[in-house]
Amino acid sequence: MPIAYDFLGRTAVVTGASKGIGRRIAERLRDAGARVWNWDLAPVEIAGVDASSVDVTDAEAIARALANVLDHSATIDILVNNAGFTGGSLTVEELDPADWRRIIDVNLTGVFEVTRQVVPVMRRAGRGRVVNMASLAGKDGSPNLSAYSAAKAGVIAFTKSLGKELTETDIRVNAVAPAAVQTDILQQMAPEYVQAMIAKSPMKRLGTVDEVAELVLWLCSEACSFSTGAVFDASGGRATY
Numbered sequence: 001m002p003i004a005y006d007f008l009g010r011t012a013v014v015t016g017a018s019k020g021i022g023r024r025i026a027e028r029l030r031d032a033g034a035r036v037w038n039w040d041l042a043p044v045e046i047a048g049v050d051a052s053s054v055d056v057t058d059a060e061a062i063a064r065a066l067a068n069v070l071d072h073s074a075t076i077d078i079l080v081n082n083a084g085f086t087g088g089s090l091t092v093e094e095l096d097p098a099d100w101r102r103i104i105d106v107n108l109t110g111v112f113e114v115t116r117q118v119v120p121v122m123r124r125a126g127r128g129r130v131v132n133m134a135s136l137a138g139k140d141g142s143p144n145l146s147a148y149s150a151a152k153a154g155v156i157a158f159t160k161s162l163g164k165e166l167t168e169t170d171i172r173v174n175a176v177a178p179a180a181v182q183t184d185i186l187q188q189m190a191p192e193y194v195q196a197m198i199a200k201s202p203m204k205r206l207g208t209v210d211e212v213a214e215l216v217l218w219l220c221s222e223a224c225s226f227s228t229g230a231v232f233d234a235s236g237g238r239a240t241y
Helices: 020-031 059-072 097-125 146-165 184-188 191-200 209-220
Strands: 011-015 035-040 049-053 078-081 128-133 171-178 230-234
Touching: 011 020, 011 059, 011 097, 020 035, 020 049, 020 078, 020 209, 035 059, 049 059, 059 097, 078 097, 078 209, 097 128, 097 146, 097 171, 128 146, 128 209, 146 171, 146 230, 171 209, 209 230
Parallel strands: 011 035, 011 078, 035 049, 078 128, 128 171, 171 230
Antiparallel strands: none
16 A cells, blocks of 8 residues: 655755665655755765765765755755665674774764754754664674674664654654665675575565665654654564564
């Protein structure tokens, strides 16, 4: 049963929307009537989606992109913090400290840097929806993905904290924790590791970008009114808490 959303007149920012889950979220928001901006380190052309080149760890780059959006729209109604990368499958002993810091910076600090600049804009408008892309790795602590797991655990805690801070406003802050989803990011992992993730799924398959995007759209809508600081799994039954 198809679900229709009406985001006409709303402005959305999706970080890391050039491919994968982020791209599908941006396309679905666009198709539902929103004006959508892709903030990506290497933005690609997506029909009907505006783009800015943004390093989510660079506060000045975020400020410039934010000013550009506000030159075209009165506010930002929706923020989806999606930008991230796994960094490959390495043990703690093998992981270079510089790679650890970069993985944490992009996946966790980037969420903070973007959110801390966008939320004041939402406060002025009196409403907003923030959706942070976490991961089941942030709950389970995936082996050979220590930095990514730690970063996504931080995203979950950040979501809970900010959600509580904004409970007396009409700004809702939630996270989505997908298990393995069929995207290019899986190419950063060893094939046997991907197969192991599929084997752990009660549904015995990968998720799809459409399934994750559908959940995100609900979280961006006014139908999501009593949930904040929450984590919504998209795990095919794998999540245990």
